[in-house]
Amino acid sequence: MKKRILPILAVLSISLTLLAGCTKKVDSEDAISSYIKAYIYSEETDTLQKAFAEKEMDLAKEDKENFTTSLKEQFKLGADYDKKLDDLYQVYQTNLKKNTKFSTKILHEKSDKATVEVTVSGLKELxxxxxxxxxxxxxxxxxxxxxxxxxxxxxxxxxxxxxxxxxxxxxxxNTETKEPIKLSISLKENPDDKNAWVIQNENDIFKELSDAFGV
Missing domain, CATH: 1.10.287 (Helix Hairpins)
Incomplete structure (x- = not known):
């Protein structure tokens, strides 16, 4: 019986190896959409990990902490303001998700690089x-x-x-939006993971996205 099972296991092992090797990158348009949903709207998305080989993070918690800590330091507020800050963060997130929008369009895409155009209608600055x-x-x-x-x-x-x-x-x-802004985002293959993307000049792109969304 063991002699019959071993060849079957070998075939299964080869099949799984071949399937793993055939894994494709996430479509560049979906990759950018997942990036924006995660880092602008603080929405968890499985696609983000697949698209950019990102580690799992509690983005909503991190964003909230950054928001509240920043305001605490700016206005020198004590712990008695924690509830007000929490409530304000919820209002801020609701306004952001309700009153902003974006769309994506692939300008060109190859197996190892792509360019995606993002059109953002963001909130006007305070x-x-x-x-x-x-x-x-x-x-x-x-x-x-x-x-x-x-x-x-x-x-x-x-x-x-x-x-x-x-x-x-x-x-x-703050519910009023400004004129739509177009951004061009370039992606290239992750040198450490050929099934993932990296955003070129990511720090600059993130700042442009934040400014476009008014966050």
Whole structure:
């Protein structure tokens, strides 16, 4: 019986090896779509790992941490603002997914390289030009916010909190989109994995995508 099983196992092993060798890259258009969904919208996608040989990551958690940590540092907020920051992140994500969109188009594709055009309709940038004036208006309307006996440190804390409140209002109202922007993204075969892609000049491309989406 063992003599009969061994040849069968050998054939199965060869077949599996051949199938593994025939694995194809993810279509370049699908690869770029998965990249945008993952790194702009923080959506988990199996295609991302296949397309770019990426390790599994909790992108939503990472994005949320970056968002909240950045605002905490910018406005010098304490732990008592954690709930507000969490709520603001949810609003931000909802607006981003609801009010932005993108489309992809293959310009040319070969087995080892491709160029994909991405058209993005992103959110308009927040207008923070009048932030100081808006803070002054809030203080003028509520003079008790900064009393005469308040220390300089505590007064600055009130100002930071007012700035954050104004910033939050702007994020919540940020649903207006700008004119579509076209980007050209070049891919090449991953030298360490011929079944995966790498994005050429990825840091520059990611910045262009972020700017286009308004994030």
């Amino acid at each position: 207008n923070l030009d009048n932030l100081e004036e808006e803070i002054s208006q809030k203080i003028a309307a509520n003079p008790d916010l900064i009393k005469e006996d308040l220390s300089e440190e505590d007064a600055q804390k009130v100002i930071n909190q007012l700035a954050f409140d104004i910033y939050s209002e702007k994020i919540k109202a």
